Amino acid sequence: MRWFALDRGSSLPLTRQIYGELSSQILGGELRAGERLPSTREAAGELGVSRNVVMEAYEQLAAEGFLLGISGAGTYVAEGSRLGFPSRRPPGPGAPAEPEPSRAPGREEGSRACAIDFRLGRPALDLVPYRAWARLECEARLGAPVEALGGAEPEGQPELREALQAYLWRRRGIDCRPEQIAISSGALQGLSTLASLVLEPGSPVLFEDPGHVLAREAFAARGAAILPIPVDEEGLRTELLPRDSRPALAFVTPSHQFPLGGCLSVQRRVALVEWAREAGCLLVEDDYESEFRYDVGPVSSLQRLDPENVAYVGTFSKVFFPAIRLGYLVLPERLVEGYLSRRRLADRYGAPPPQLAMARFIGEGRLDKHIARMRRIYRGRRDALVGALEAAFPGRARILGRATGLHVAVRFEGLAFGPPLIESIRRAGVILHPVEDYALVKGSHSGTVAMGYSHLEVEEIERGVAILAGIL
């Protein structure tokens, strides 16, 4: 293997640079099939990076089929990965610079361009096994019978509904028939369609505060009257559930409250489902990133406690990637027909090929493998963020919601993250997201920010916290 230099000033993460260089060497035939790669220890020493960085790059190359046997006795270049014609070189050190995107007028040079954005809920897109996925999707398209070009049903492809039935039983203890599963174009589309079925103008909708802004807006757009219910570090404060009104729907994120990160205790879950039955209120459980648990065992879904009154909403936006636009609902039996008629009215049905590819991806155990790998990587990133915050702000920063998900919430004693402070942090090269931005009733969370870590490398996380420490 030919050694190469990494560009530490580049905005391209180091893992991605190593991946780019090695995949180019393999595609171009410089690294030949059967050739052994240096161990991660040796490569880390040569390149001057941590072993984890090399390991992540090797794992990505293996996931895409470039490499074999990375965990056993050596790592080798796989057969058949040399390209017969010159390829456009993936970006990396030495690659010709991409043309600069035009900048918005007035934007400061150098700060935003390489800002470290602790945005929420973004999976590590550079670690998605995209080639393998594209191949599956292509096979689904090429293998379709000609009748499949004519249309599909609003509930989605039976293959995916069956694969999800087994997946949800195994992972979330959800016991349902495939007929209760409706495939959606992401969680938000499912929520909007459900809202069109159960809400009328003026219907009260109970909503976690702070909460998921787009979902709240989707309900409000259907004319709902939003009733904010405060959350604390354990999630929805069930002791504040209204006793004198009967909301049509309540939206909750019990596995990892968005954005404060609490996991709803079983006592609160029981209180919530009992209250909802009593009030005649449909519970909507948004289980957007429950697959990523680090310090806790599986917490069962709310749906499991009351399948007749909980609509469960899942998405592939976090476990895979957002642009896939694939999600699903598990509906109480009584809502299935009505929901499907609304979906038909909205946009008839979702495109079958990604659904068929996902059915295979799940059925062949590849989604489980991807989740296990990402959980390991995200845990490392979470540990880096928590460790850096604790070291930089001893006794001053309280970290909430660290056990699961792709972000934490951090409460800073004696601080208020108003626009001037957020702006000066941004000028220093870090973008922070105040929890107040997600709150309907303002004023209770001014010292708290939500920090997503899943898309950032350890080195970026540590650099971001060091910048914060310099300012705060």
Ligand SMILES: Cc1ncc(COP(=O)(O)O)c(C=O)c1O
């Ligand atoms: C709380 C929450 N639920 C669900 C989702 C996923 O939405 P979708 O599947 O429409 O991408 C998101 C995405 O950001 C989210 O923040």
